[in-house]
Amino acid sequence: MPGMTGRWHLRALLLLAVVAGAVACGNTMTGPSATPTPTGSPTPTPSVFHNVYVGRNASGSPDIVFLDSTSGTSTSTIRAGEAVQWIWANGSHSTTSGTCPLGCISDGQWNSGVGGSGTYFQHTFPVAGTFPYFCSVHGPMMQGKVIVQ
Numbered sequence: 001m002p003g004m005t006g007r008w009h010l011r012a013l014l015l016l017a018v019v020a021g022a023v024a025c026g027n028t029m030t031g032p033s034a035t036p037t038p039t040g041s042p043t044p045t046p047s048v049f050h051n052v053y054v055g056r057n058a059s060g061s062p063d064i065v066f067l068d069s070t071s072g073t074s075t076s077t078i079r080a081g082e083a084v085q086w087i088w089a090n091g092s093h094s095t096t097s098g099t100c101p102l103g104c105i106s107d108g109q110w111n112s113g114v115g116g117s118g119t120y121f122q123h124t125f126p127v128a129g130t131f132p133y134f135c136s137v138h139g140p141m142m143q144g145k146v147i148v149q
């Protein structure tokens with residue numbers, strides 16, 4: 001029954017579209033209206049957020065790196081209950097939780113999706129532990145780590 005097969009195909013496609021839509025709406029990415037401004041010099045935000053720059057190195061140049069504003073490296077050390085805020089400075093990048101053993105595999109804890117300059121993404125870490133992440137565009141070349149104490 002060829003007609004039956006076609007209908008099932010359509011259903012599967014519809015289901016995929018619905019799932020993709022739900023995932024896209026599930027993140028907390030915000031636009032340029034969020035504070036602080038991404039292009040300025042590193043302005044310490046009042047309290048809650050621990051800033052990590054995306055796509056900018058310590059010299060302020062575009063680069064394929066995550067740069068923690070406190071440590072000056074790709075490792076962020078925070079306390080349980082605090083949040084990390086990624087601030088896109090350049091390029092097309094994501095912050096995606098997971099590791100890159102052979103290629104990169106998301107562990108589903110957070111995923112900003114790919115953003116560019118002016119994008120922000122926040123994630124709160126309620127529990128102590130070590131949380132590796134990567135950029136879904138650059139893979140193993142662009143990794144970071146959040147250590148929650």
Ligand SMILES: [Cu+2]
Pocket residue numbers: 064092093094135136137138139142
């Ligand atoms: Cu990247």
